[in-house]
Amino acid sequence: FGARVYKITMAENHTRLTHVKITGGILHAKQKLGEDEKVDQIRLYHGSKFNMVEEAYPGMVVALKGLENFEAGDGLGFEKTQKQPMLNAYMDYRLVYPKGTDLLTLMATCREISEEDPALEMDIQNETGQIDVHIMGEMQMEVFQKRILDRCGVSVGFSTGRILYHETIGETVKGAGHFEPLRHYAEVQVRLDPLERGKGILIVNKTSSDQLSFNWQNAILSALSTKKHRGVLTGSELTDVKITLIAGKGHLKHTEGGDFRQAASRAVRQALMKTSSILLEPYVRFELTVPNESLSKALFDLESKKAQFEIQDSGDSRSIIVGRGCIRLLAHYQNEVNAYSKGQGRFSFQPDGYDVCQDTDEIVTQIGYDPEMDMRNPSSSVFCANGSGFTVTWDKADEYMDIVEEKVESTLAEHRTYRIEEDELKRIFERSTSNNRNFNKQSNPIKKKPKEEKPKAIKHLPACLVVDGYNMIFSWDVFKDYKEEELAISREKLLDILFNYQAFTGEKMIVVFDGYKVKDNLGTIYS
Template identity: 35%
Template sequence: MKQIVIGTVAHVDAGKTTLSEAMLYQTGETRQLGRVDKGDAFLDPDVLEKKRGITISSHQASFKTEASAITLLDTPGHVDFSNQTEQVLDVLDYAILVISATDGVQSNTRTLWRLLKQYQIPTFIFVNKMDANGTDKNQVLSDLKVSLSQGCIEFNTTNLASSYDEIALYNDNMFDKYMETGELADQDIQQMINQREVFPVYFGSALKLDGVNDFMSGLDRWCVEKKVPNDFKARVFKISHDDQGERLTWVRVMGGTLKNKAVLIDGQKANQLRIYNGAKFSISQEVNAGGVCAITGLTATYPGQGLGMAENSQPLTMQPVLNYALNLNGNDVKDCLFALRQLEDENPQLHVAWSTHLQEIHIQIMGEVQLEILQQNLLNQYQLNVSFGESSILYKETITKKVEAVGHFEPLRHYAEVHLLMEPAKLGSGITFDTNCSVDFLGNNFQQQVMTSLRAKEHLGVLTGFPITDMKITLISGRASIKHSVGGDFREATWRAVRQGLMMLKSSTDLQLLEPWYQFRLEIEQSHVGRAMNDVQMMNGLLDNSGMTIEGGMTVLTGTAPVAEMREYAQIVNNYTHGQGQFECSFAGYRPCHNTDDVLAKLEYDPVADLENTPDSVFCAHGAGYPVKWSDVPAAAHVDYINI
């Protein structure tokens, strides 16, 4: 039997979870057809999910068809939880994109489509709610071709041969074969689906079970089990906690076999291998390649982490863009930090930080719905009734020139010196770490301490105190003392080196402030075009090359603009179009800030006063340690400063 892992993705309210429920019901996995609106969906077991009628985190279920054992991962549809959806994509064989026939391709649909393309996930499309009045199959299919891909083709279960002409157009070899024989073999079509040349489209109504069996037959026919290596490899895609507080590491086994009690990371064993189906689970002694399970007993895992022979995933495309300060409302700061750290463990994109210079807890999130869920979780799970201040933009910092950074930590009976090469990297690449240091300068053990220290914290910039990104940091030299170097010395020296390098670049104006941008789509009447174009210009936005198109008698403007300028624009559009305009936006990544001077003046960040992130070093003379200002560290360093 083929073992396939499929994820369901969709814009919120398209019927994604309803389709999942229908497939489980039709295959006999559930005895009743769960409904999101009634709060009894098998795949939305969380109290808040039932209350709000949305999926907040991914959930696992399983069902069998005639030839396949399918593991289904139902993902969140709301854009505020899109980073949790992205975490799942890296472990999928196939994806099911659910489209509402009444709403068509929406803002988050486009975002999801870009992610599916980025991760190269073969995709099936189920057009839901075809039972609604006024739906037009041909119009929906045309919309899919224009908005997503010309390769979106209806796969008629009863007469697929009628679509062979169109399918063959998207692969030259298949076209030649079809012209010779007049047929396409199933394996040829399977190959084209796997190569994302065609995207099978099915129509139906999940709530009424219309078209669901045909769709599952299509999955059975066209999905192909991947070839897997014999060596063990797995990837973490989710962290959660069960009702008893047990930490769960969710993995997809991508090669070999995962055995119970196996040592996986830092000497930690897999205490249990849980196979979940909704909220319930069974315990297995082993999970073979292709399987998905939750592991107990691991404390240092994180989404995107590779286990065994698997490499770590690339940094997520979807990043938080808003920053909020927590109002304690009389609660103890330690209790709040503990609760938030546990929630951050489940969703690393939450980014919880203690601001020393402001004496505040800050969180970084995608949007207001995520904030409301977070506030409710703190109350329900930890009995912490907190609130949040006004949102602010989550900026980031990067460098535009390479620099050698030096950190030295030598109070009495301690010793460590670290030299790092910090280089600019391409936009959106995040931070990478490497080592190019001879063991003649620094032994392997101490080099490992440096690399661990680099990864142990989120490093902050010196312009604003926001995180640094898009750079490569390489250990190039250092020095230890056989007698005095102890645990923690290299952590101090490493962290000070990063900040020292940033301060060097600040003094030479080789730092750059980055801000989040939105990709937007604005649909308005022709009479409002002038106003809209002026608004985009005033918001420092840019129209796409296509600029302006006409769809269904309405003018469509697409482009990008800073989040700081555009986050309130939906209400403005609603007002000046009297509710007739449609505005959609999604995260488009970070770009150079459009008003750096204004932001720096408003934030008034003093990097030297941020004592938890000091750029200065500590040296020793005459039996006592003494501080050395960051600018004087290269001259005082014990290892020669390399001319890079």
């Protein structure tokens, strides 16, 4: 089965509809998509009316009810997500609304509009009622105002815009997250690598089914891809980073659906706290046309604004300057150009991606973000002891982790080389062969007194039971329901049984999972 999402709409009673085109296979009503999504209804629309069908076939365009997390451009089934590149908003505006406005209705309307238009990003804080909107220009601002007025009857405005910063990392780092309150369990380890500018976030999986089951792998990868990760300098969105899943661990009884989401987020956050972060700000490419008598003033201004530029054309009356600089310092430069050129100058620019901020310390101090106080993006881990959970800060959490990184130690053998001349070899052979010339001569036997045997006390060591894990898994009927590729689940189940037996007997026990079929694998031992 495969399908492509092309639109999101809201139907009666704020019902979310995901419009898709079936590209292969058959989609059934009540079919599950992924871990948490299920198709409640398949609607075939004819204008404003629709018919519910039980199955959708290739080529059909249908609306699916019940899906909550898919966006336009996402792929379902074997279709991969291939979102078209969109212009990024560089400014953030806070929504201003009249006193007495129903905030619940306003926030619900904003969420609906954001789901229908993925280019319109919002940050809605339920605790404070603040709604921040990422908008690209005045036209999009007017359209957004009209849509809110039509849907909930509220006339909104916007505050002064703020620059949208991004963050990335400067070096490779590993991080781990553990989430284990009472009756929950999940642990995730990731590696973060810096990418080139403009690459965004790349999620890679480097675990195997022997280490972690496919269902748990998919849960972690889904959590990493859907989460909007925040940096630790200003709390801005993380970008240009490759996140690699290198290890994970769950529990058959205690791991719930959201546990891996918590552990994965904390693992990324801990890695960011360990490494050096880089603040990025939006840049633009500009073209400035000024009269020749204003050229020196223009060059001085651009240099003071830390822009890179060159004079492209210098005519008899006008000069054209092109270059690149940060939008933070050039956004309102047209007003200055009008002032010193007496209205004869023209300044235009277009977005040119993000690059390193030249005033990082000043911006970080101005924003005043404290990463350890951000409760929505915690860097600490939660562990369990004596029936209750406790929090460990990011800098000490590695000491409590269950997954230990294996280090392969190599040993080098040293062989000395000797060189012996031929004459020396002859003398050695003559000595060795002449030692036994009188081997027929009888020798007088030496009488020795027999040694008296003294009784020795036998020391009884504590009993120790050694268990071959895989032999028990493949011989017990209780494990026949598990497939061979789910050995990790079978191992966890066997360990639970043996731990209970050990608690009953009180004897020492060693469980060995041999790795003879895997090259350079010494196996796993639990004691």
